[in-house]
Amino acid sequence: MQPQGWESIRDEVSARIRARLWAPGDTIPGEETLAQEFGVARATVNRAMRELAATGVIERRRKAGTRVALLPARRALLEIAVIRLEVEGKGAAYSHQVLEDRMEAAPPPVVARLGLPAGTVLRRLRTLHLADGQPWAYEDRWLNPAALVGEAPDFTQVSANEWLVSHVPYATGDIAFSAEGAEPDVAVALGVEEGAALFVTDRATWTEAQPITSVRLYHAPGYRMRSAL
Amino acid sequence: MQPQGWESIRDEVSARIRARLWAPGDTIPGEETLAQEFGVARATVNRAMRELAATGVIERRRKAGTRVALLPARRALLEIAVIRLEVEGKGAAYSHQVLEDRMEAAPPPVVARLGLPAGTVLRRLRTLHLADGQPWAYEDRWLNPAALVGEAPDFTQVSANEWLVSHVPYATGDIAFSAEGAEPDVAVALGVEEGAALFVTDRATWTEAQPITSVRLYHAPGYRMRSAL
DNA sequence: GACGCTATTATGTCTGCACATAATAAGCCC
DNA sequence: GGGCTTATTATGTGCAGACATAATAGCGTC
Structure with missing residues (x-):
């Protein structure tokens, strides 16, 4: 079963990037545009994009917009247990x-x-x-x-x-x-x-x-x- | 200068935990309660708490509520660069x-x-x-x-x-x-x-x-x- | 062209409300 | 009490609208 809500948007954007529909370095459409395309509120797109930015797949800057990371530095979360x-x-x-x-x-x-x-x-x-x-x-x-x-x-x-x-x-x-x-x-x-x-x-x-x-x-x-x- | 918005709430909650006002294992007040106390919307408290949960300081479960982690497993974010x-x-x-x-x-x-x-x-x-x-x-x-x-x-x-x-x-x-x-x-x-x-x-x-x-x-x-x- | 100011714009965040979901608590039957 | 169903409740997520902020782009001046 596919995820729903903001996760589905995260996955869809991620898929488009991996499919090179949006290539590394490209600026991808703004939140408003994506919100319309997916038929959700901008806040929902924002949630998805924030998540992708946190994993290093995209880079976001105000006004400049969102672009696909050129060399995505992979991020690994280490659990330092007692x-x-x-x-x-x-x-x-x-x-x-x-x-x-x-x-x-x-x-x-x-x-x-x-x-x-x-x-x-x-x-x-x-x-x-x-x-x-x-x-x-x-x-x-x-x-x-x-x-x-x-x-x-x-x-x-x-x-x-x-x-x-x-x-x-x-x-x-x-x-x-x-x-x-x-x-x-x-x-x-x-x-x-x-x-x-x-x-x-x-x-x-x-x-x-x-x-x-x-x-x-x-x-x-x-x-x-x-x-x- | 102190941070504002959801970050200030994250920091305040974090401070209370470190000050043992809320001790490890304790259930802390619900989002609605904290929202009233801080004078913000519940979504804002939620944002702060989500962040704290991601860093392992608190553990959250629906219905059961939010509790201070007993043994906070530290999380370190590794950047695996090319x-x-x-x-x-x-x-x-x-x-x-x-x-x-x-x-x-x-x-x-x-x-x-x-x-x-x-x-x-x-x-x-x-x-x-x-x-x-x-x-x-x-x-x-x-x-x-x-x-x-x-x-x-x-x-x-x-x-x-x-x-x-x-x-x-x-x-x-x-x-x-x-x-x-x-x-x-x-x-x-x-x-x-x-x-x-x-x-x-x-x-x-x-x-x-x-x-x-x-x-x-x-x-x-x-x-x-x-x-x- | 080099500069500095201003307008524009995409993201960042907040609010107030709503419904979804998961998990406990309560109630019920036996 | 044991085992089941149902109600309750805290978090999870969603929406629409608004304002804040940062940074670019454009303009005017020199």
């Missing part, structure tokens, strides 16, 4: 061990990323996440104690990430992915050879007021991050 | 070399991924992408010739990905990221040691009717994929 849920989603039992928890002067890359003065002392947490007792990911986290006003969580019970996500209100952040060879301590913790290729996630988060945490996750070999395109 | 643009965006000159281009029986993982019968013969393209003459990424692509009806592109001129993106209408696809140790041929092409940790992108695309291509990209060491969170 590790526990990720592990449990695989049908495995989740557990974690805190390997280290102490105050330490953060190294330059970390303070730079968080926008703190050089030499700032942060709480460093090293954690091993396990799935059915097997190493799943090694976490190296720097936590700004100033961001945890009055709260004293026990990270041996609840993982730092999970606690932060549901207790510290935060606004922004960024995330980066890369591949790294396992350093000695990481290799030992994950039980892999030194230099083994590991999938690494780097994340930093801030509130409006101050930096909260910078965390690096070394995923065990074989880890894949998936998404629909 | 390699040429990625390289040029770094201020480097892009070029590429086709290392191999021939028909070959696709191995089991590839046919499985594309949903083709075992032993199907596909066009295999191995390409090296360069930035300022330095290896940037090694591409191993399997292309379904049936998907290129009548068209005969010259992939030594335009990269396969770029040509496909702007010439083959396609509907769906999926993408996965992982870390792999460099195999011998990849290591040679990229000029790195065997076993070096490489960031790998696997992508498969289909039209409604048939599979188009399956491609694996080995990025040169140091590659980072970034996104706002």
